[in-house]
Amino acid sequence: MSTLRFKPSGKVLDVPKGTLLIDAIRSAGLPIASACGDELVCAKCGVRVLEGRVTRESPVERDTKRRNRVPPELRLACALRVHNDLIISADYWGSDS
Ligand code: FES
Structure with missing residues (x-):
């Protein structure tokens, strides 16, 4: 299992390794x-x-980000499988979400 912590809400979730983020x-x-x-x-x-440690971007993820002008520091959650404990945030998550 891996433990995900979400900021700023502080929510915590344990997921099996390999779960799609x-x-x-x-x-x-x-x-x-x-x-x-x-x-x-x-x-x-x-x-x-x-x-937390995440796998490197695949060429498809990199291309999709580039085409859609996504800042390089963001990762696409539908491309990322969880293999380690991570702390995750999104710009539109408020403290109550
Ligand atoms: S690229 Fe569309 S949901 Fe991830």
Whole structure:
């Protein structure tokens, strides 16, 4: 299992290793933007990994971010599988979400 912590709400969720981050975010009850059905096309699901080790971007994720002008520091939650403990944030998560 890996432990996800979400900022700024402080929500904590344990997920099996290999869980898709976007699924974990939904399981935590947090909003996550998606306009492509998690198909790695829209780049709306960008989040910040504040702490923790994540896999490198795939060429598809990099291209999708570039095409949609997503800042390089964001990772696409539908592209990222959780393998370690992470601290995650999104610009539109308030302290009550
Ligand atoms: S949900 Fe569309 S790229 Fe992630």
